[in-house]
Each structure stands twice: as structure tokens, then as C-alpha cells.
Amino acid sequence: VKYFDITPRLSSKIAVFPGDRGFSRSVSLSFKKGDHLDLSSIQSTLHVGAHVDAPSHYHASGKNITECGIDVYLGRAQVIEIRKEKGERIRVADLKNIRIEAPRLLFKTQSFPDPHQWTDDFNALSRELILELAQKGVRLVGIDTPSVDLAQDAELESHKAIYEMDLRILEGIDLKNVAAGLYTLIALPLPIEDADASPVRAILINKDLGIP
Ligand SMILES: [Zn+2]
Numbered sequence: 001v002k003y004f005d006i007t008p009r010l011s012s013k014i015a016v017f018p019g020d021r022g023f024s025r026s027v028s029l030s031f032k033k034g035d036h037l038d039l040s041s042i043q044s045t046l047h048v049g050a051h052v053d054a055p056s057h058y059h060a061s062g063k064n065i066t067e068c069g070i071d072v073y074l075g076r077a078q079v080i081e082i083r084k085e086k087g088e089r090i091r092v093a094d095l096k097n098i099r100i101e102a103p104r105l106l107f108k109t110q111s112f113p114d115p116h117q118w119t120d121d122f123n124a125l126s127r128e129l130i131l132e133l134a135q136k137g138v139r140l141v142g143i144d145t146p147s148v149d150l151a152q153d154a155e156l157e158s159h160k161a162i163y164e165m166d167l168r169i170l171e172g173i174d175l176k177n178v179a180a181g182l183y184t185l186i187a188l189p190l191p192i193e194d195a196d197a198s199p200v201r202a203i204l205i206n207k208d209l210g211i212p
Contacts, residue, residue: 004183004204006173007050008115015118017146020045046197047146049115052189053169057196058159065195070188072140072168075211077104077185077204079178082123086111087150089126089158103212104185105133106142106204108175115174120151125158134165142170142185142202173202184209 008014016022023044029035047053052073055062078101082094090107112122122145133141141148141162148158148169162169170187184205189198 002206004178004206006175006178006202006204007200008172008174010044010049010199013116014049015114015116015146016045016048017151018118018120020047023048044199046192046195046199047171048199050173050187050202051171051197051199052187053159053171053197054189054195055163055166056194058156059163062163064193065189065198066191066193068168068189072104073170073185073187073189073200075104075184076102076208077106077140077142077183078102079106079108079175079180079183079204081108081180084109084111084123086121087123089124089150090129091126092128092132095129100133100136100138102182103137104140104142105138106144106170106173106175106185108144108178108180110144110176112145113176115172122146122151124148124150124153127157127161130158130161130165130167134167138167140168140170140185142173142187144173144175146172170200170202178204181206182208184211 027040029039054065056064109123125148187200187202
């Protein structure tokens with residue numbers, strides 16, 4: 001069994017949406033300073049690195065992260081590779097030669113190549129695509145960019161379609177070293193009370209573990 005860690009490393013260098021609170025870690029105690037422990041705490045947006053959005057992030061009546069359960073974040077997943085012009089949404093036509101074989105679909109776009117460097121011309125999903133994928137039994141969409149919508153899109157058309165179709169979202173994954181194909185995804189959110197999202201340690205395993 002081989003596994004791929006698709007989680008960018010968290011540090012103060014990781015890029016977050018402009019205006020959001022970046023990641024920082026402060027050290028309370030340290031062996032180096034003569035303390036009897038290493039002890040630290042973090043401050044961060046929950047939308048940092050690989051993370052899952054709860055529906056309450058994009059809809060006033062949406063479920064929060066503890067209400068989402070974990071089933072959807074664990075099981076059969078398919079990585080597909082799509083190359084688009086910078087700043088373009090992925091359309092149904094872009095998937096015309098791809099057969100969907102898993103309820104979790106992860107998009108490798110390579111349009112946000114450096115997790116330390118914010119750029120706002122990454123690719124995103126589209127409303128028509130979300131509706132089509134939901135029809136085909138997809139329950140979770142993942143993408144290697146900070147958002148399923150374009151950086152400048154205040155309307156959040158993909159988030160809205162995802163809410164309507166009751167899909168789940170995994171953002172900020174790093175698929176650089178992962179080839180298209182079928183895997184088992186593990187990307188479990190922390191049960192943070194009332195929260196709109198959670199960072200996850202996301203991995204792909206190159207084996208069908210029998211989890212649908
Ligand atoms: Zn998010």
C-alpha cells in the first residue's frame with residue numbers, strides 16, 4: 001500500500017485569502033529556553049492549507065462542521081487532471097473524456113502552484129459542472145486551489161450550487177505528486193463546535209479499502 005500526503009505544511013508562510021487571518025504559532029514554553037516542556041498554541045483562519053468548508057460557511061442555514069459527520073470525508077476518490085487557462089472555471093465539456101468512478105472527485109489543476117505565494121488567477125469549478133457531478137453521484141469535490149470559486153467572485157456560484165446539491169468541499173490540497181486515478185481519501189475535519197470549516201490532514205491511499 002502506498003499513500004500520498006496531499007496536505008501543504010502549515011506555517012506562518014502559508015498563503016491565506018487576502019484579509020483572512022494567517023496562520024501563526026506561538027511558543028509558551030520551550031526546552032531551548034530551559035523550560036520543562038515544549039508547549040505552543042496557534043491562531044489561524046480555519047480555511048488554511050488543506051481544509052473542508054462546512055455549508056454554514058456559504059449559507060445562513062447551512063450545517064456547521066460538527067453537523068457534517070465524517071463519512072463523506074473518508075472513502076473512494078478519483079483524481080482527475082484538468083488544464084485550463086489561468087482564471088478559468090472548469091466546465092462540463094472539460095470532462096468529456098473522463099468517466100466518473102467515485103463519489104469523491106478531486107481536481108488537479110496545478111493553477112495555484114506555491115502554497116506560500118498568493119495568486120488570484122487560479123482555476124475554479126462552475127455551476128453547470130456541480131449540477132452535472134451531483135447527477136452522477138458525486139458527493140464531495142476537492143481542488144488544489146484555495147477555493148471552488150474564482151478569487152474575485154463575490155457571488156460564489158459554485159459554493160451556491162454545492163449548497164443546493166448538498167455536496168461537500170475540500171480545498172487547498174496539493175496534488176503535485178499524485179497521478180490521475182482511483183484512491184481512498186482520508187481528510188477528516190476536527191469537531192470544532194459551530195465552526196464554518198476545519199483544517200484536515202488529507203491523504204490518498206492507492207488501494208480500495210472497501211469504504212464506499
Ligand atoms: Zn474554505
